[in-house]
Amino acid sequence: QQQVKQSPQSLIVQKGGISIINCAYENTAFDYFPWYQQFPGKGPALLIAIRPDVSEKKEGRFTISFNKSAKQFSLHIMDSQPGDSATYFCAATPGEESYKLIFGSGTRLLVRP
Amino acid sequence: ETGVTQTPRHLVMGMTNKKSLKCEQHLGHNAMYWYKQSAKKPLELMFVYSLEERVENNSVPSRFSPECPNSSHLFLHLHTLQPEDSALYLCASSQDGVGDGWREAFFGQGTRLTVV
Numbered sequence: 001q002q003q004v005k006q007s008p009q010s011l012i013v014q015k016g017g018i019s020i021i022n023c024a025y026e027n028t029a030f031d032y033f034p035w036y037q038q039f040p041g042k043g044p045a046l047l048i049a050i051r052p053d054v055s056e057k058k059e060g061r062f063t064i065s066f067n068k069s070a071k072q073f074s075l076h077i078m079d080s081q082p083g084d085s086a087t088y089f090c091a092a093t094p095g096e097e098s099y100k101l102i103f104g105s106g107t108r109l110l111v112r113p
Numbered sequence: 114e115t116g117v118t119q120t121p122r123h124l125v126m127g128m129t130n131k132k133s134l135k136c137e138q139h140l141g142h143n144a145m146y147w148y149k150q151s152a153k154k155p156l157e158l159m160f161v162y163s164l165e166e167r168v169e170n171n172s173v174p175s176r177f178s179p180e181c182p183n184s185s186h187l188f189l190h191l192h193t194l195q196p197e198d199s200a201l202y203l204c205a206s207s208q209d210g211v212g213d214g215w216r217e218a219f220f221g222q223g224t225r226l227t228v229v
Binding site for chain 2: 034041042043044045046049089091097099100101102103104105106
């Protein structure tokens with residue numbers, strides 16, 4: 001019940017296209033859903049996050065869509081750029097143990113020039 | 114120095130060795146974490162310290178021993194490791210008590226550990 005399932009495992013997108021990464025969860029105690037971006041040789045860095053009381057959050061080219069009834073959320077990268085090539089992790093934290101980040105398995109994104 | 118700094122960046126150790134990983138955060142945070150990143154399980158929480166007290170030990174074997182002497186420093190002491198412990202060990206920090214501060218973890222670059 002602690003799992004966060006992420007897909008796809010890898011994704012190739014042409015420059016200017018839209019990258020979409022999906023995550024699903026079961027634990028209804030989760031109340032915060034961040035996305036992390038990791039470049040090779042670096043630690044993950046917080047990209048954008050959402051709470052379940054909103055259905056969408058946008059920051060620049062990055063948008064999180066959240067479907068509470070389906071227990072699914074997704075990251076959309078608009079106008080994808082080669083510099084966006086990285087591994088993306090979705091995550092969730094339960095309200096009562098808010099220090100505990102539960103990560104998805106990661107998606108390796110490659111944006112071709 | 115800014116952010117979260119981990120040393121060493123790479124470590125090769127034998128199964129009978131004892132070594133330590135060091136993490137230092139310069140963000141004024143009061144919570145620190147150890148994560149393990151491997152191909153099989155991408156990001157596993159190992160330990161959490163808040164205000165220098167351990168609040169989480171995520172069923173980690175005793176051959177891994179954390180130490181948090183103050184809110185800026187975190188160590189992971191390693192002894193009699195197994196080859197399957199080879200992984201990237203990531204340290205992170207966050208600020209408890211400020212909005213979603215708990216949940217916004219700042220990661221270091223990690224220590225790539227190889228056990229031979």
